[in-house]
Amino acid sequence: MTAILTYAFKNLPTTSKWALKFSIRPLSCSSQLRAAPAVQTKTKKTLAKPNIRNIVVVDGVRTPFLLSGTSYKDLMPHDVARAALTGLLHRTSVPKEVVDYIIFGTVIQEVKTSNVAREAALGAGFSDKTPAHTVTMACISANQAMTTGVGLIASGQCDVVVAGGVELMSDIPIRHSRKMRKLMLDLNKAKSVGQRLSVISKFRLNFLAPELPAVAEFSTSETMGHSADRLAAAFAVSRLEQDEYALRSHSLAKKAQDEGLLSDVVPFKVPGKDTVTKDNGIRPSSLEQMAKLKPAFIRPYGTVTAANSSFLTDGASAMLIMAEEKALAMGYKPKAYLRDFMYVSQDPKDQLLLGPTYATPKVLEKAGLTMNDIDAFEFHEAFSGQILANFKAMDSDWFAQNYMGRKTKIGLPPLEKFNNWGGSLSLGHPFGATGCRLVMAAANRLRKEGGQYGLVAACAAGGQGHAMIVEAYPK
Amino acid sequence: MVACRAIGILGRFSAFRILRSRGYICRNFTESSALLTRTHINYGVKGDVAVIRINSPNSKVNTLNKELHSEFIEVMNEIWASDQIRSAVLISSKPGCFIAGADINMLAACKTPQEVTQISQEAQRTFEKLEKSTKPVVAILQSHGDTLAVSCQYRIATKDRKTVLGTPEVLLGILPGAGGTQRLPKMVGVPAAFDMMLTGRNIRADRAKKMGLVDQLVEPLGPGLKPPEERTIEYLEEVAITFAKGLADKKISPKRDKGLVEKLTAYAMTIPFVRQQVYKKVEEKVRKQTKGLYPAPLKIIDVVKTGIEQGSDAGYLSESQKFGELAMTKESKALMGLYHGQVLCKKNKFGAPQKDVKHLAILGAGLMGAGIAQVSVDKGLKTLLKDATLTGLGRGQQQVFKGLNDKVKKKALTSFERDSIFSNLTGQLDYQGFEKADMVIEAVFEDLSLKHRVLKEVEAVIPDHCVFASNTSALPISEIAAVSKRPEKVIGMHYFSPVDKMQLLEIITTEKTSKDTSASAVAVGLKQGKVIIVVKDGPGFYTTRCLAPMMSEVIRILQEGVDPKKLDSLTTSFGFPVGAATLVDEVGVDVAKHVAEDLGKAFGERFGGGNPELLTQMVSKGFLGRKSGKGFYIYQEGVKNKNLNSDMDSILASLKIPPKSEVSSDEDIQFRLVTSFVNEAVMCLQEGILATPAEGDIGAVFGLGFPPCLGGPFCFVDLYGAQKLVDRLKKYEAAYGKQFTPCQLLADHANSPNKKFYQ
Secondary structure, three states: OOOHHHHHHHHHHHHHHHHHHHHHHOOOOOHHHHHHHHHOOOOOOOOOOOOOOHHHHHHHEEEEEEOOOOOOOOOOOHHHHHHHHHHHHHHHHHHHHHEEEEEEEEOOOOOHOOOOHHHHHHHHHOOOOEEEEOOOOOOHHHHHHHHHHHHHHOOOOEEEEEEEEEEOOOOOOOOOHHHHHHHHHHHHHHHOOOHHHHHHHHHHHHHHEEOOOOOOOOOOEEHHHHHHHHHHHHHHOHHHHHHHHHHHHHHHHHHHHHOOOOOOEEEOOOOOEEEEEOOOOOOOOOOHHHHOOOOOOOOOOOOOHHHHEEOEEEEEEEEEEHHHHHHHHOOOOOOOOEEEEEEEOOOOOOOOOOOHHHHHHHHHHHHOOHHHHHEEEEEOOOOHHHHHHHHHHHHOHHHHHOOOOOOOOOOOOOHHHOOOOHHHHHHHHOOOOOOHHHHHHHHHHHHHOOOOOEEEEEOOOOOOOEEEEEEEEEO | OOHHHHHHHHHHHHHHHHOOOOOOOOOOOOOOOOOOOOEEEEEEEEEEEEEEEEOOOOOOOOEOOOHHHHHHHHHHHHHHHHHOOOOOEEEEEOOOOOOOEEEEHHHHOOOOOHHHHHHHHHHHHHHHHHOOOOEEEEEEOOOOOOHHOOOOOOOEEEEOOOOEEOOHHHHOOOOOOOOOHHHHHHHHOHHHHHHHHHHHEEHHHHHHHHHHOOOEEEOOHHHOOOOHHHHHHHHHHHHHHHHHHHHHHOOOOOOOOHHHHHHHHHHHHOOOOHHHHHHHHHHHHHHHHOOOHHHHHHHHHHHHHHHHHHOHHHHHHHHHHHHHHHOOOHHHHHHHHHHHHHHHHHOOOOOOOOOOEEEEEEEOOHHHHHHHHHHOOOOOOOEEEEEEHHHHHHHHHHHHHHHHHHHHHHHOOOOOHHHHHHHOOOEEEEOOOHOOOOOOOOOOOOOOOHHHHHHHHHOOOOOOOOOEEEEOOOOOOOHHHOOOOHHHHHEEEOOOOOOOOOEEEEEOOOOOHHHHHHHHHHHHHHHHEEEEEEEOOOOOOHHHHHHHHHHHHHHEEEEEEEHHHHHHHHHHOOOOOHHHHHHHHOOOOOOOHHHHHHHHHHHHHOOOOOOOOOHHHHOOOOOOOOHHHHHEEEOOOOOOOOEEEOOHHHHHHOOOOOOOHHOOHHHHHHHHHHHHHHHHHHHEEEEEEEOOHHHHHHHHHHHOOOOHHHHHHHHHHHHHHHHHHHHHHHHHHHHHHHOOOOOOHHHHHHHOOOHHHHO
């Protein structure tokens, strides 16, 4: 008992120093560490499996991710999605008629374009003979779009799939109240003037109160930020640690942006506005500034603030996925393989955001890899507190034994391989589009930094989670 | 349905419910701590904040007994004297429990009011010191809070459904005797304070925050690096320390912003005339509801009034004196007896069953069947509800849904929880899935041949270990079990209607019922949240049997020309929650007739009394009571004041018998009813139907609405005096004969005054 206590205690300052160190010199891992992956031999040479088609990412793009309410604010979701699709067409020059299928993920649906994949594809000039559908799985919707495409290709139904995701938080469907809707529908059915009057007479002023889309978990009525704050408290993650991690994310993103590493971003000429060329949510601040903020969810003593949470974001992403032989036949040089993936789910109340902890060991075991085999980690950062809580969970034997049915802990992902080009905290998080960004970041990092395997993981509302292995395509 | 109202009151006894501590492991203090080892209280210092931990050894809860009290004073004195310490945090090291209130046993041990008054005054002094502490004290409340917390400067409570605050003392016939009556009105306003103290109601954490009873809420944490409960306590402590520091640095104000309504109320209460009106109104209401049978509420009003009108010194003095007086009253002893009895009836004396019941099947989706289903699914039991017709089944399913939905409306459940609970219920018309059932409870119509048929059908499909329980109010279980292939697995489970409101469950064992079957039935009942008495099989078991002679007497009294309304007011003024005539209507005249006939056959002349012909005629005219809209009264939807059913006049006239003047005074009428009840109850103990007097008292109060202020029939005999009761019985015996012959055990008690049911 005491051991755990003192352990937690000791751990506090250590992790914070870490985070701080890396926030200052993000890529300057010691020579030893850098040398390590090169020398290290992988558990497996490749994850290719006999008699199963290899599936590759030819390339992927995204629109700049913008704070909601900025340049995209007058657009509709399919407009942003279309920008990603045209960007992909431009980047890959894929002949439109080759595309067998288009899948998009989205979370808050615009009711007019509920199958936003189809509306965007038609507008982007894809063939009207290419079917399209939209999937939703909270923050892992784009992941679901990709893996759905993987399934279609692996089963031989398709050879070429476009997967992507879009979210436009600048505009959300705010509805009339149920009572008002009922009244309006009744009015629609009323035939005579008398009937109409009798329906109208039922009107009350409170019918006009609007109904906002729920920001809370439907099953528990708890907002995600609130749950994240409790999660951070459960794992004894301090406010300082969270602020330090957020600062790291922003500093790394800024550096990546400045060095031009975010090559998946394509410019977007917004009608009536200037061309948007880069993400606008990256704002490295100082710990002093961040410390001044009041808690956003659990007031007045919580630890999750606006500065250490991901912000509401507009944006879209798209990716061209093919069967390897098709890509090669078309003369492409693919960027990466999409390998084993895993979906998990757990208690939506107390473990809402622990998806990565649960999904990581499972996908590694499935692929036959270990943590040491992974050269690039790309985890979705919903909140600093969430990432750090996942770290502590992955680093805890007690948690592994009591909640995951494992004998030992999973182990920490080495921070020097973790979200090196920023993450959702700094780049932004358009719910439906983040999955593709994670995969492209992993693929691009493997090419740039060298290395073979990338691990993508994310948590999602509903207590769900996802992880996937990305394997670099041999140069 | 009988004693619903009384049970409503007694249900709140759960305020005292003791929470099981979940394997809490004592933490080592890493901080510098005053290493003086005390038994109940310890404290350590973190920075300039003292963290006081209360943890009574060998007890599931911390109760405010003498040792704890004196240690607390010691610790506080040290803290006040220390230069290093600037503020303090008070926490219970028992997860889910602060201090469960004054030690009842400590009060019970006192012989005179003065002793109790003294205890009260000591507590008052300590709490007053605490209240006026110059160093802020932050209390952390998990589950139950009490006056100790109220005297702290700041309160932090866990926000979950377990956390309830309140002053349940009134339910034990006493008052909050450590300054609560003086402090609460200042804290939450006079009207709210009255409401809390007079009803003893539990206040949930979020409501308490709105009222100003607590200052901050902390939601419990989920799993992290250690068990959730443990980490939650740690977290509470961390949060409390930041607030304690803030208070000491004057960065946080302990004063709360009051809402407009609150401000207006507070202002209104400064006007003497308004105050007088409030006292008057509250007193009127209390008198009406208690009919003067419960002294505690009136004294609470009195004490609060004294404090406000004459200053707190007078208030404290009055509080401690009245506390002493109340603790010595019969009513308080009766209520405390019931509390102990209830604790006893929440235990499984048969031990754990070999196999946990996980799958339950219920036959018959009527009022009872659906009610049983509701309390079962609510606690996570997978339940099959089978009925013969789709309409009947649909009605039952709707009843379950409505029961759960009402909880949603009261915010006791979320709609999501309702749906997931409701998914535990499977409605069906056949026996599909019965092969997995661990227990079948039949709640079909009360007809022996039907029950036999059902039993045989069910035994053909259930597994060997499955228990067959019969929900019947009067059919002997051994007769039902007669056709069983496995009588050791047959048991009676007598629920009371409405099942979700009535706390009592009467479990009936036959000579053949195995111990494991009993253990299983009790375990299920406890899971359903019931208070359980286990009785032997016999006609009418315990509860129905006690009620029968009283009902027979009701008929005779009506035949003698007493107006049903008069009879009702006589019974309610004696402390019964429902009048005797209304009771017949509520139970159902046909049911009453059924029972009267069955038990009349079994017990013969002893159950004679009134002429059952009265019931027969009522049934033939369709006057079945509330369910048919007409009985002794007329029941109309939406009409509050019920009127007498004038069509009854001719029936009553035709069966009229002359009253006997020597036994027809109001008091005699009351005692004719009560003594016949009590005599039968004692006879049940004498015959071994009942195992203990405590179960008899709990059964009578929780199932039949026997006046709680009398503590149940056995407690009543002890407090009223067996001799006096026997004298009365003999007087009535002289007038009416055998029905009133005192039973042997009662006579024994009368003969030796030292004999008591409760020693």
